[in-house]
Amino acid sequence: MRLVAFNGSPRGKRSNTDKILQPFLEGARSTGLCVETETIYLKDYKINHCLGCFTCWTKTPGVCIQKDDLGLLVDKVIDADIMVFATPLYIFTVSGLMKNFMDRLMMGLAKPYIIKRDEYYTHPSRYNGSFSKRIVLISNCGFPGRYNFTGLIETFRILCQVSGANLLATILCPMGELLGISQLLSLFGWYFDAVREAGKEIIERDAIAPDTEAILKRDLMKEEEYVTLANAYFENITRGQ
Ligand SMILES: Cc1cc2nc3c(=O)[nH]c(=O)nc-3n(C[C@H](O)[C@H](O)[C@H](O)COP(=O)(O)O)c2cc1C
Secondary structure (H helix, E strand, O other): OEEEEEEOOOOHHHOHHHHHHHHHHHHHHOOOOOOEEEEEEHHHOOOOOOOOOOHHHOOOOOOOOOOOOHHHHHHHHHHOOEEEEEEEOEOOEOOHHHHHHHHHHHHHHEOOOOEEEOOEEEOOEOOOOOOOOEEEEEEEOOOOOHHHHHHHHHHHHHHHHHHOOEEEEEEEEOOHHHHHOHHHHHHHHHHHHHHHHHHHHHHHHOOOOHHHHHHHOOOOOOHHHHHHHHHHHHHHHHOOO
């Protein structure tokens, strides 16, 4: 089974997103069910934004006119059984890196015609079942409060619904900047253990068990304490500017 993860943080391996993604993949590999995982750090690829020219639907079906690295990633998507979209929350949605990747990828995988699937209008797949994948969404954000992820969740929910993909799970971590403080990491062992367990469960049962889900929804720290800590930090580094 092939699991391909796309990390959309400009911070790459140092990102808070990766602090969640890597234990998730470890958990997936720990099942002993022949799971092969790969992490693609989008920041290491040149993926321009979509030009909106629709050439990939008209003159060169399925092929973008831009000569950059997108083509290297399309086959990875087609070959994957499970795709993990791992992104920091940027203005209530995916990062720019992830959005450019998604725009270009989805256009190339679709044919232009409009069809109806259940009660939704969508485009047919260009390659048989190219996006009928199992999908996991991982994200973290700077603010406290799970409501910050509302738009992001809805984007993936509707995207999977119309494209025939199966959104297996979301792992969403508010106050994610805490994960980037190495001195604090030992406080969050319980969280990383649950993420690892989630990776295992996704492979074994295509879902995260309710007990694991409940742990993943616990706050890393009290919201008010986090806000006090964050403000003290910024006060210090900006010296009150
Ligand atoms: C351009 C930009 C936009 C952001 N927008 C939000 C936001 O809408 N809500 C939020 O809670 N945090 C927001 N953040 C904070 C990031 O989500 C947070 O720093 C996160 O931990 C970064 O994860 P990473 O290390 O994986 O990149 C934003 C950060 C940047 C740089």
